[in-house]
Amino acid sequence: MTPAIEIDAVSVTLGDTAVLNSVSTTIDEGRLVGLVGPNGAGKTTLLRAINGVLDPDQGSVRVTGQDVSALDSRATSQLVATVPQSTASTFEFPVRRIVEMGRTPHIGRFGTRTSADRDAVDEAMDRAAVSHLADRPVTEVSGGERQRVFLARALAQETPVLLLDEPTSDLDVNHQVRTLDLVTDLVDEGRTVVAAIHDLDLAARYCDELRLLHDGRIRAAGTPESVLTAATLEAAFGARATVTTHPVTGAASVTAFADDAPDSTTATVHVVGGGGAATPHLHRLDAAGVECSVGVVSTDDADAETARAIGADLVTVPPFAPVDDEARATVSERVRRADAVVVADVTVAPGNCPTLDAVLGADTPLVVVDGRPVDARNVAGSRGRRLVSRLRARGIVVDDDADAVVAAVRRAIDTPPIHDRSPYSP
Template sequence: MIRIENVAVTLGESRILDGVDASIPDGQFVGLVGPNGAGKTTLLRAMNGALSPDSGRVLVGDDAMADLSSKAGSRRVATVPQETTLSFDFDVRNVVAMGRNPYRTRFGNDADGRTGDAVENGGRDVVERAMERTDVARFADRSITAVSGGERQRVLLARALAQDTPVLLLDEPTASLDINHQVRTFELVRELVREGKTVVAAIHDLNLAAHYCDTLLLLDSGSVLASGPPAEVLAERTLREAFDARAVVSSHPVTGSTYVTALPEQSARREGDGRIHVVGGGGTVSRLLYVLSAAGYDVSVGVLNEGDSDLETARLLGLETVVEEPFAPIGSDALESLEAEIRDSDLTVLGDVEIGSGNLVNLEAVSEADSVVVVEERPFEARNYAGSTAVALYRELCERGRVVAPDDLLSAVEDAFAGESR
């Protein structure tokens, strides 16, 4: 559907794009990722014909976008810009209906010269469906100047859907949206792709891009640094080169998609400065083990049963482990080893693990730790199978320690060790 051939763009004194080549097949969701200033927005503008390259070309189908008229190009490609000033006092429905402009002649007829109620009703149906799919129909009669920034972004998406093109370009489509509408927007995009639309989106959040996109195109300094499936593009060495940042790449324990976690610079702390024992199980701490190990901490983990995916991760990383037989409750020998590990550690991390009668002693052992960080993704009542005793122990740990989401673990650990040094 889209071929980008040796595209170069210079704006002022700066070379923004420098020989970009890419091929995007039909029915794909492609994410443009890269640091600020890499050229993502400029490439989107070249793709929709708003900007003519200094050299090279962008073809949609068999036609170069630069050779198409504005209306012809707008029937091929619809764009949701990152920022648009809408100061006119039109209601939301009329703004969305502007997406139908490429199909109207100067006399108000459709592109084939037909007139009549059937054509007008068809256009209205497209507009109404676009508003329903983007969750803006409920304020369709409100002035565009009276909606929030996030609502306005969804209105612009609805306008692009009403344009009814085979290609949709999105420039940071979720930048102004809350987490709920971020997910709903990307779920909608995936649905559009399943229906046959080709979507290219500049995405700031690498983890959202990895989860939803079929392919990623990583730009750096105006050139393509890497392209392909997210697991191949988001390699640690490549991220270091593009973003000048340390990161660990793992699989998300829930979704299974590639997951990137930024790490503090190694120079900020001494290698091995701080011993941490992690209590987990059932795959709840695999990503945390990757992150803590990559950050340079001396990590141990357990008690874990043979066959547990957390144990497999620990062994892959070469971490010290406390192990029990498959499906067995924690016995006296394993408990003794667990208590010794906790005593020898500067900090104990309790993962979002399920607690039953077989591993309740994990909580009892953690309660003896000097310093505790509790990682919580699910409410404890949703993973407690050991009754009121477990509830009391967990509450005590939460009150005495620090409760964080998985993405905040590193900062909590850094704060804990900084507090000790003071």
């Protein structure tokens, strides 16, 4: 591939603060590269070095082979267009006039706009979905609409490289997706895009590659899957995180929590799940430093996938198979070994009743997640209703909230178990 952007040992100091420290990276043509990292990591400063607004103290930046520091503003603007993070304007220019400013680098000092310029503006406004705002003052449109207006201005500039600084920060979910879909279309057409993105899931979904910045250095570079790991995220953001594959997009998905792991010996919790009901609780328990086991679930269940992702001990049966004697014996042993058991808001069916019986057959402290009404998730008839009643009577009942589950687990471990005296006990 041909490099579109070459950054060589770039260092930038602002005031007394070293913002970038010998940053080097290469971005190939026709790629969408995301800059991720905590606030103050240097993402915006790196973008300003690429577009020539800021001269590095050391190092160089080349765009399509040309040293940006050797170019005048007009020449640089023919190579690089930028959508800034702040799009506030104190001038009441009509939206179309703002977009037309993108054509300035292509017009001589005494030149006039041509039909090609007008066509470029029309196409840019259409692609950014702001044509209907053409005559409105830019000061009277919403923050999200103004963000799209400045994206249209950058599109009208028709440069080989496009820089985006938090392009979705003021957009609702619909326009976030539409904007990034448009950006990927531009990349497919051959443009190179570098975007500072704070939403890690969006970055993983849309970017071909990521650069993780922290303390002014690139700490990781590569595909989203290789960059967004629990270790790199904890080092950069100071937060525990679990990284899984999103079931719909297939991209990496990050769930981060504050580092609240207990100081004492790690607790062990067995989680009864199924149908994805346990997934948010598994992530939260893992982030809290709890060692989990999971089961019995189907080998292809979403909860099984989550258990594998966090390295949990897993008890499974084949898809659509009932819990057999071997699986029941295994899960009974996991329940007895655990410091606590969490029963997620699972569907109660004949196939998983043996698992619930195993939970009730042990003295292990119990947390029961109470989400959907029993009748909405019970397909095991009277047996299912009895099991749910006994579980609720024995355990700490909490709402379907991951933080509430973690708090209840800690409380349950500190509380002696309540022995089941239900008349339905076997």
